[in-house]
Amino acid sequence: EAGVAQSPRYKIIEKRQSVAFWCNPISGHATLYWYQQILGQGPKLLIQFQNNGVVDDSQLPKDRFSAERLKGVDSTLKIQPAKLEDSAVYLCASSPGAGQREAFFGQGTRLTVV
Amino acid sequence: AQSVTQPDIHITVSEGASLELRCNYSYGATPYLFWYVQSPGQGLQLLLKYFSGDTLVQGIKGFEAEFKRSQSSFNLRKPSVHWSDAAEYFCAVGPPNTGGFKTIFGAGTRLFVKA
Numbered sequence: 001e002a003g004v005a006q007s008p009r010y011k012i013i014e015k016r017q018s019v020a021f022w023c024n025p026i027s028g029h030a031t032l033y034w035y036q037q038i039l040g041q042g043p044k045l046l047i048q049f050q051n052n053g054v055v056d057d058s059q060l061p062k063d064r065f066s067a068e069r070l071k072g073v074d075s076t077l078k079i080q081p082a083k084l085e086d087s088a089v090y091l092c093a094s095s096p097g098a099g100q101r102e103a104f105f106g107q108g109t110r111l112t113v114v
Numbered sequence: 115a116q117s118v119t120q121p122d123i124h125i126t127v128s129e130g131a132s133l134e135l136r137c138n139y140s141y142g143a144t145p146y147l148f149w150y151v152q153s154p155g156q157g158l159q160l161l162l163k164y165f166s167g168d169t170l171v172q173g174i175k176g177f178e179a180e181f182k183r184s185q186s187s188f189n190l191r192k193p194s195v196h197w198s199d200a201a202e203y204f205c206a207v208g209p210p211n212t213g214g215f216k217t218i219f220g221a222g223t224r225l226f227v228k229a
Contacts, residue, residue, distance in 0.1 A: 004157070042118075042204050042219030043158070056216060091157055102148075103217070105157030 002026065004106035006092050012112045018080035021109045025073070025094030031055075032069055033103060034077050035091040043091055049075065082113045116141050118207050120220035127195050128228050135190040135223050137205030145207040147188040148217070149179055152202045161203075164188065175199070200227045 005024040013019050025032050030051050035043035046065065047057040051072040060067070064083070069075040079086055089110050093103040117140045127133050139145065146165050150158040162173025169181040179190045188205060202224045208217040 040221070042206075042221050044219070045216060048216070093157075102160055102163060105150075105159070107155070107157045 004092055004094055004104055006090075006106035006109055008109055009107065010110050010112075012114060013082055015084055015113050016081040018078065019082055019111060020076050020078045021090050021092075021111075023075045023077070023092030023106060025075070025092070026104055028096065029094035029104070030072070030097045031095045031103075032075050033093040033095075034067055034075070035093065037089040037091055037108070039088070046077070046090075079111075082111075084113050087111055087113045116145075116207065116218050118205055118218050118220035120203075120205055120223045122223045123221070124224040124226060126226040126228060129197050130194050133190075133192045133195045133199070133225070135203050135205075135225070137188045137190065137220060139186050139188065139205075139207045141186075141207055144183060145209060147179075147181060148206040148208070149173065149177070149188070149190045150204045150206060150219075151175075152204065152222075154201075158204065161190070195225075195227055197227045197229070200225055 007022050032049045034046045036046050037043040046060045047067045048055040049069040052069045065079055067077045089108040091105055091108045093105045095103045119138045121136050148163045149161040151161050152158045161177045162171050162179055164171050164181045172178050177192050179188055181188050202222045204222045205220040206217045
């Protein structure tokens with residue numbers, strides 16, 4: 001089966017610009033996650049969707065970050081305006097459902113803010 | 115507060131030698147436990163997981179991990195390391211209750227393999 005697809009793979013923007021990332025989870029997976037992985041650190045959960053509803057966005061900086069999952073399939077994560085400290089790899093992951101503990105990760109989008 | 119500690123930032127082992135990567139956690143109850151591997155430029159791949167039962171779990175690529183409740187540890191082992199095992203390894207814990215999946219990751223241990 002196809003894995004989690006993310007695009008773009010790399011993005012370089014200037015601070016205060018906006019950027020958007022796209023994720024297509026594994027077909028049939030109800031749960032979708034966005035993680036932020038800063039260099040030298042483990043992934044940190046930004047937001048979790050169950051179908052098209054938000055389950056947890058407690059660690060999402062809502063003043064500049066937003067995410068949506070229309071129709072419960074694809075998802076986009078947006079940053080506006082970007083700051084230097086947003087430079088990181090943004091990982092999307094999916095799992096079959098709330099009772100499934102294993103997450104399947106995409107390759108990530110490496111964002112550099114200059 | 116829940117936390118995951120991987121004490122070793124990086125480890126270097128010779129090809130063919132044994133490997134042990136350490137992971138300690140702080141949690142109110144026995145959590146679900148995971149080890150993931152991340153190769154350069156790639157996403158995370160699950161190596162193995164522990165939910166309950168036998169405390170010694172087998173994973174892919176010849177890896178195994180042992181859950182020790184008394185030590186709050188879940189160390190990853192491999193008897194003979196291959197050069198292709200060079201990567202970053204993450205230990206993670208998740209809540210044992212159903213209906214949620216909020217996993218906390220450790221900072222990772224980078225494995226270098228020398229010939």
